[in-house]
Amino acid sequence: MRFSIQPSAPEPIYRQIVEQVRRHVASGQWRAGDELPSVRALAQEHAINPMTVSKAYSLLEAEGLLERRRGMGMVVAARRSPGGAAGAARREALLEPALQAAALQARQLGFADGEALSLFQRCLQHTPTSGDRDDEPR
Amino acid sequence: MRFSIQPSAPEPIYRQIVEQVRRHVASGQWRAGDELPSVRALAQEHAINPMTVSKAYSLLEAEGLLERRRGMGMVVAARRSPGGAAGAARREALLEPALQAAALQARQLGFADGEALSLFQRCLQHTPTSGDRDDEPR
Amino acid sequence: MRFSIQPSAPEPIYRQIVEQVRRHVASGQWRAGDELPSVRALAQEHAINPMTVSKAYSLLEAEGLLERRRGMGMVVAARRSPGGAAGAARREALLEPALQAAALQARQLGFADGEALSLFQRCLQHTPTSGDRDDEPR
Amino acid sequence: MRFSIQPSAPEPIYRQIVEQVRRHVASGQWRAGDELPSVRALAQEHAINPMTVSKAYSLLEAEGLLERRRGMGMVVAARRSPGGAAGAARREALLEPALQAAALQARQLGFADGEALSLFQRCLQHTPTSGDRDDEPR
C-alpha cells in the first residue's frame, strides 16, 4: 500500500492522496478493512507535513471512504461493493471527467474521432498497467 | 467566435480562455486577422471580471498568438502556419497532456485498453464537432 | 449574518461554524446567493485563526452547501430547496440525532414519556425563538 | 446488566460506559451491591480495549458510584438514595443537557414548540423502555 506523492506537481499534495485512495478503492485494489499508513508514517516517508496527510484522510473520512479506528489509525470503510455492477458504474464515473476534457480539447483542436482514438491508444500503451508505480509522469 | 467559460470549473477562468484560443488557432478554425470579442463584451457575456479577460488576452499577446490593433481590439496574429506538418505535430502536442492524464487514471482504475478506448469513443460522439458550444458538460 | 463562536466549548470551533451554517441554510434563514463573511473577517471578529474558518468553509463547500466565487468569497449554494417538503424532511433529519440521544437517555434514566416530554417543553420555553442569539448557553 | 457500546459514535467509548452506569444507577435500575461485568468480559463482549473499560470503571470508582470488591470485581456503591425527592432532581439534572441541546437545535432549525415536541414523542415511542437494548440506532 504505497503512495505516489510529487510535491512539485501543480495538483495539491492532499488531493493527490485523496484521488489515489479513491481510485485504488474503486478499482478493488484496496478492500474494506485494509489499514492505511499512519499520518505520521506517510508524512515522514514523503517528507511532507503530517497535517497535509491528515487533511486528506479527513476528507476521505467525511466522504465515507475511510473509517477512523480510534487509537488505531484509518482503515478502508466497509460500505462500498466495488466488485459488482455498481462498482463498474462508479469506476466509469470517476474516469469520465478526464475523458470528457480530452474529447472537448480534441474537438477544439479539430481532430477527427479516429485520430483522437489512435492517439489515446498510443498513450495507453505507454502507460504501465500496474497502479503501483512509484513515480508516474505528470 | 464564442467562448465556453465555466466559472465553477477547477481550471482558472483566464486559463480557460487562453487554452481555447490556442486550440482554435492551432486547428485553423480561427485565422490570422480574425477579430476577438472585446474585453468588455466577453466579460459581460459570461458575467466575469474584465480584468480576467484582459489577463488572458495579455498572455496570448505576449505569446505572439494575438496582436493588439489600436482601436480595433485584438486579432489573431499572422505568424503561425497551422496547416503544415509542423502544425499537425503542434496539435498533437497540445492534446497529449489531456490524453496522458486520462490514460493514467484509466490504469489506476483498472481499465483495460479496450474498455478505456470504448468509453473515450462514447465521449467523443457526445461532444459536438463545432468548437462553438456554449455549455459543455463539466 | 452573525456567528456565535465559543472557543472554550468542547465542540471544535470549525464544527460550530459548520453546524450553524447547516442549520441556518436548512431553516431557510440564509438563502442561495447570500454572501458569507470572509475568512479573514470572521477570524478577526472572533479572534480565531483564519485557517480554522477556512477549514469550516472548505467542509461546507465539499458538502455542496456553499460555493466558492473565486476572488469574491463564499456564497450559499443554489442547490437546495429548503422551502419544500424535501426541506422539511431535511430539517427533521438534522434534528433527529439530538432527539434520539435525549430519548435514549430519558429511557436509561427511567423517565416515563409524559415526564420527558414535559421537561423538554420546559427547555423549549427557556430557549429563545430567534436563531441569531450571540451567546447561547452550552 | 448489559451495555450499549458504539465504537464509531463521536462520544468516546469510556465516556459511553461512564454515562450509562450513571444513568442506570440514578434511575434505580441498578442497585447497591449489584455486580458489574468484569473488565475483561465487557471488553471482549464489545471488542474494545480492556484499558478503555478499566478507565471508565476507575472514573466511576473515584466518583463514588462504584466500589472495588477484592476478587469480586466492581459493584454498585451503597451511598446514593435514588428513590427520594433528591434522586428525582438528580435524574432531571442528568437529562437536562441533552434536552437543552435538542431544544437549541430545534430553535435554530426553525421548529415550533409543537413540532419539536411531536418529533420527540415519536423518538420516545421508538425507544424501548428497557435500558438493556443491544443495538440502538445511532
Place this chain on the structure above:
DNA sequence: GTGGTCTAGACCACT
C-alpha cells in the same frame, strides 16, 4: 502509539 485541533506565518493563485 493513534488522529484532532488550533495557532502563527508564509507564499501562491485568482479576480
Place this chain on the structure above:
DNA sequence: GTGGTCTAGACCACG
C-alpha cells in the same frame, strides 16, 4: 481584496 496550500510546532483526547 478573496480563498488555498503548506509548514512548523504545540497541546489534547483516545486506546
